[in-house]
Amino acid sequence: MVLFGSNQDQQKCNHASYLFNEMSKFQKVGILCDVKVPGQLHVVKAHKIVLMSANPKSDTSGCKGAENQTAICDFPVEEVLKAYAPNNTAEDPPGPEAVVDSLGQRLGALNDLRLHHCCCDVTLVANEMQCDVHKVVLAACSDYFRAMFTSKMKESMDNRVVLHNVDSFYVRTIIDFMYTGEITLDFNGACDLLEIAVFYQILPLINRCQTYLISNLSAQNCCYLTMMAHDLALDDFLSHCRSYAFEHFLELDHDDSEVDLLLADDLVACLSRNDLGNGISNTSTEQTVLRVVLRWLRRKCDDVEIPEQDRILSQVRFSLIAKQDIDICCRALAMDVDNNNNNNNGDDFFASFGPAFKKHYERAVTYHNRVFEQPLLHDRSDLRTDQYHRACVDGVLAPNPVKLPSYSKNVFVGVQDVNPDSEGNVPIRDPYHNVVDFNGFLYLLGSTRTRDSCYSRTVTRYDPRLDSTIAIASMGEERGDFVACVLNDYIYVIGGRNRHGALASCERYDPRQNSWEKIADLPQGIYMAAGLAHDGCIYVTGGFNDYETTGTTLRYHVTDDTWEEIFAPMMCDRGFHALVKGHDGLLWAVGGVDNPFSGRNVWEVEAFDPDLEMWRFVGQVLPVQPFLSMMRINVFLERDNRTCVFPVSTPHKYPMLEHVPRSRMWFEMRSRVVVSQVQVD
Incomplete structure (x- = not known):
């Protein structure tokens, strides 16, 4: 496993900026505030952990528990807003109690409060693991917890939340990410964390996992990630995965590509393009297209209706492939199926690719046999290019x-x-x-x-x-x-x-x-x-x-x-x-x-x-x-x-x-x- 990101400090600062910005929104409307700071004209509600992270020298005694609504008297009210804007510059100097300007340091101070169980107001339970955290941090990072803690749900009154069907390792990883902006990812971990992040609506983690997976797209995983993007309804992520699959479609001609994970609509959208093979239009390109489609059909033909199979096969341009090459492609892939079934007869390959394939194969044979009529049998037989000469x-x-x-x-x-x-x-x-x-x-x-x-x-x-x-x-x-x-x-x-x-x-x-x-x-x-x-x-x-x-x-x-x-x-x-x-x-x-x-x-x-x-x-x-x-x-x-x-x-x-x-x-x-x-x- 490697630590994701070439600029870890920038990612950490971006996360801190997002976190404090969300907590600032809560402070303005008084959501999840646990402290009152008296001023000359009015009382300002705030979050104790934000003020304490901004002023590490303040008195933290007796701060454990959300029920303690005691004002922090030595923190001037005019400094409250600055505490929620930790990226102040030298042109905006700190108040009498020095406010830490570094986003990384503020985030670290916030995490120290968690590690010392200071002001923690809720405990997350997953399997045998228990972790004390702050509701305002969970709510700032997760729309799921925001709805839980700001509505009249039962959990909003409890100080204990049980997370079901989530591995305790990932729960601790997510909590660490919320408080530090740092996370170590590999491919399998990013996929698992992305599913959890979507369920709990943790936007920063969703973006981080998506960025990692997009940067690691390959011919071996693009079909799987496209299916995953569909399942999780992540439109931008889906667009990237589909684009990669389209641009590298010819590389899917191998068993490890899991091309059968592509939906029929995705496959049709790809096959209808004229720029497959980077615009290199020839019979070799279309042979590869045919093999990819046959790999899809041999695994999905029992699960896909005949009209859907027909729609897919209609996008294959059989006129670009010589008849003998069509037979070679079909028999080679049918033999793979037969060998897996301990049957060494690959001659009857129609059964391997579904009932719709026979019609399109016979149409292709007719096209190639009726040589002189081919200009009149001009059905999706153009070269795959948009360029005319x-x-x-x-x-x-x-x-x-x-x-x-x-x-x-x-x-x-x-x-x-x-x-x-x-x-x-x-x-x-x-x-x-x-x-x-x-x-x-x-x-x-x-x-x-x-x-x-x-x-x-x-x-x-x-x-x-x-x-x-x-x-x-x-x-x-x-x-x-x-x-x-x-x-x-x-x-x-x-x-x-x-x-x-x-x-x-x-x-x-x-x-x-x-x-x-x-x-x-x-x-x-x-x-x-x-x-x-x-x-x-x-x-x-x-x-x-x-x-x-x-x-x-x-x-x-x-x-x-x-x-x-x-x-x-x-x-x-x-x-x-x-x-x-x-x-x-x-x-x-x-x-x-x-x-x-x-x-x-x-x-x-x-x-x-x-x-x-x-x-x-x-x-x-x-x-x-x-x-x-x-x-x-x-x-x-x-x-x-x-x-x-x-x-x-x-x-x-x-x-x-x-x-x-x-x-x-x-x-x-x-x-x-x-x-x-x-x-x-």
Whole structure:
């Protein structure tokens, strides 16, 4: 055992200040006062032990017993209040009888009166132990004794109080603490004393025990202390214990943690957090989460109702764990149970974790078996992080931010140029592929610059949850420089070009069937147009046909599979541009060139109003350091309504630009938005 506290003297002084302050409150209203000090105008009631501790030289003869209401004549009435304020400074000098200024000395003088049985007016009895004490000290430290001695309870008239079901060792320890402010604590003693202190409402001891236990929280005891805080209704203590358990949740994956002592509500509150594992979101983190939950279930499943088990298991993100790893976790913990029951069969692990587990296990197996449908089975399958990333695949930006794993072999922070090939050559062409995000999954449509083919039918999906890629069904025909977007749980691919020229064909991908189907063709073949999904329709603007630049505005109606050409041509014919939904809800066309063959940059920005079916001029991209080319740019809308632009190729050579709505001007961004490069090939 060690003496708690690095500053014992400060703790002792704080306790003395609290004690004398409480007794001062009693003196002001005449509670438990046992002496009268006559003054010139009135008589002041006081506590004999307070005055005697302030003036050790006073006559203490005949002071034993509370019934002696004799005035201490040699103690001036003006010094009474100072006796209850022992922390006077030199600016407030003591009276004719020197008052001891040191809080520690005053507390020691008070304890000496107890040890010499001087003025003791009550005896505490616990088992065979008897201890003479002062009612005013007990009442100052304990609301329990305050109510006992200041009400009309039987004990208020007796000079003997029997304490039941309390060990005499702890009674003496508590009395010593009340009179000295000093206590020696270890973990088990602090827990026992905290329960006693809560029962007898001894606030100073409650605070001292809580402080000790909070400073000694660990993965081995935080669950026990959380349960204890619940039982004792100590809200602040509970908050500290729960916070520690939440922050160190992954450390509870061992038998000594007693995780089953956590209440279901505490477990759910922890599992619902996105910062488990200090924000390191990966499959290893979720495997640990699953093991902790299984440890809880195998001990509590017989005591917890099925809906409660279901509520807990719903917080486990099984999609972040590969199916084989789920089986390994379950069988390993089920074997522990079987070994304890002298049964070495761990195959039927459902019985070990309660009836609700089977449903969630089968749902997880279904999710992992139906690989291509996973974006539609998006039920609490996000990575455990609150941070979203702008993600590029070979320079092409996904339309929306996505969650990415903290440590990944496929994710690199910062936009990068395409890697050189084996001979050190860097491809100079712009990418022909496109990228969409579908419920947190990234789909690479077409071929990146690391491959030989410019036009391609291939489609690859990247799963940030498992940090893995798979090939899905190929498009109906190879293409490049096409529009791609997601609408109503389908991926749409529109137009583009191949070796034979511009394409009018369009198709969509159904993840339920892992197949592509043709939809209505465009009015003409178009490549390097820009498009997006908005309000249940798909809008496609500009682009090039085989001969010239177009400024058409097309709208695709999903319900009847038709294309509508809106009689509202763009103000500037353009291709190689980007279309983004602006802060005003309009569809902004940014960048591009006015001719497919060495065309001029289009610096004008215009916005289309789908309701009014008309374009309007927004401004020009005129930054401090303008791009050399506005061909093939990435555009996105930040959360603070800034429209941001950076080039697809050689992004590190040019600044990232932003449009500030308040000033309606474009500026070079002082701090670039972090964009992560995802390697999907």
